[in-house]
Structures are given as C-alpha cells and as structure tokens.
Amino acid sequence: MTSDWSRVQAVNFERLGLFQQLHIYGDVIPLKPFVDPVHVSQELASFSEKWVQYNPSKSQNPRQGLSVTSLDGGMSGIPDLFSLYEWSKETGKKVSERDFNKTTDAYRQCSAIRELIEPFQENLGRCRFVKFAAGGHFPPHRDGSVSFQIPDYFRILVPLANTGPDDFHFVHDGRLVSTEPGRPYLFNALKTHSVVSYRDDAMTLAISVALNQEMVAKAISLFKIY
Numbered sequence: 001m002t003s004d005w006s007r008v009q010a011v012n013f014e015r016l017g018l019f020q021q022l023h024i025y026g027d028v029i030p031l032k033p034f035v036d037p038v039h040v041s042q043e044l045a046s047f048s049e050k051w052v053q054y055n056p057s058k059s060q061n062p063r064q065g066l067s068v069t070s071l072d073g074g075m076s077g078i079p080d081l082f083s084l085y086e087w088s089k090e091t092g093k094k095v096s097e098r099d100f101n102k103t104t105d106a107y108r109q110c111s112a113i114r115e116l117i118e119p120f121q122e123n124l125g126r127c128r129f130v131k132f133a134a135g136g137h138f139p140p141h142r143d144g145s146v147s148f149q150i151p152d153y154f155r156i157l158v159p160l161a162n163t164g165p166d167d168f169h170f171v172h173d174g175r176l177v178s179t180e181p182g183r184p185y186l187f188n189a190l191k192t193h194s195v196v197s198y199r200d201d202a203m204t205l206a207i208s209v210a211l212n213q214e215m216v217a218k219a220i221s222l223f224k225i226y
C-alpha cells in the first residue's frame with residue numbers, strides 16, 4: 001500500500017503544532033484539580049466485582065482495569081482493556097483512542113474525578129482506572145498512533161491509592177518521576193514511560209483527551225503552576 005505522504009505530512013504538522021503547545025511547558029506537567037484517592041476508593045467499593053484482568057493474554061502481569069469510558073458505555077473491558085492491536089487483528093475492526101468516548105457507570109458513580117474530567121467531557125478518549133498487585137506493571141513503551149507519527153490525543157496519569165515513593169514507580173524518559181498521590185500529570189506519551197507497583201492495591205487513573213486547540217487551551221488553564 002502506498003501512502004499519501006503529503007496528507008500524512010499535513011496531519012502530522014497540524015498535530016505537532018498542538019502537541020508542542022502543551023509540551024513546550026514540560027514533559028510531565030502537574031495539573032490543579034486534585035483527585036482524592038480515599039474518596040475514589042470509597043466510591044468504587046461497590047464495583048469490586050467489575051474489575052477485569054487487563055489484557056488477559058498477559059495474565060501473569062497482575063493488573064486489572066475498570067473502564068471510565070468505553071466504546072459502548074459498558075464495562076466489559078472489551079476491547080478497551082485489551083491490546084487494541086490484537087483485537088483489531090482478530091475482528092478486522094479498527095478503533096482509535098478517541099472512539100472510547102461513552103461514559104460508564106464507574107464514571108457516574110465516581111464524583112471524585114469530575115473536577116478533573118468535566119473540562120474535557122466532550123473530548124474524552126479512552127479512560128480507565130487501573131489496579132495493580134505487587135509486580136503489576138506496564139513495561140517501557142510509547143503511545144503513538146497507528147496511521148500517523150503524532151497521535152490525535154494527549155495523556156494524563158493520576159497516581160491514586162498506594163502510589164507513594166516506595167510503593168509505585170512512574171518512569172518517564174528514563175527518569176523516576178516523583179509524584180503526589182491524587183495529583184494529575186499531563187505527560188508526553190511519545191517519550192518512553194513505564195509504571196510498576198511494588199505492593200498490592202495500587203491504583204491509578206489514565207485519561208486520554210482529544211488533541212485539538214480547545215482542549216490544549218483547557219489543559220493549559222489547568223496547569224498547577226502558571
């Protein structure tokens with residue numbers, strides 16, 4: 001298949017302009033809206049049976065997900081907590097981060113995340129809570145785009161329960177990031193990043209937001225330091 005390189009270039013240039021508007025400020029940027037980890041755990045208590053093994057083909061990696069958004073508003077975790085690449089190979093359906101934009105019961109139940117999420121509401125992509133047992137991890141990777149070099153979304157990570165300095169490590173671009181539990185971090189997901197938990201019951205929230213001018217402006221307005 002030959003690519004239409006001039007179109008690829010135009011799309012990449014437009015996205016790069018937006019992406020750079022965010023990341024000229026830094027690669028890991030703390031945001032203002034605080035997400036109370038205790039409040040989240042309390043609100044999610046009734047969902048204890050709803051967590052699903054993250055990417056079951058890697059079941060030796062103890063991590064579970066709870067969808068805040070999904071393709072259909074359901075919480076089956078299919079395909080949002082699976083490898084999208086493998087799922088699309090099997091089904092022939094192609095989905096992008098931004099197709100996962102229907103909010104679930106977990107979203108409605110969890111008022112603790114509203115202040116952070118509502119500014120992005122109409123432009124949310126795939127969002128999920130992730131729970132780790134000791135040894136649960138996401139190995140070093142980059143979150144790119146299937147068809148273009150620059151993705152059409154940006155990423156926010158919120159370390160929640162049991163993510164203190166000796167419990168949970170977020171490594172970005174080869175460096176251990178010092179994080180505050182409950183603080184959202186907008187980060188450059190094109191640079192390598194990984195997380196690993198050293199204890200049970202660690203929890204994070206991962207958010208994708210559509211990369212457009214309105215969302216870039218909104219994100220900048222939420223920077224903790226400006």
Ligand SMILES: [Fe+2]
Pocket residue numbers: 141142143189193
């Ligand atoms: Fe990632």
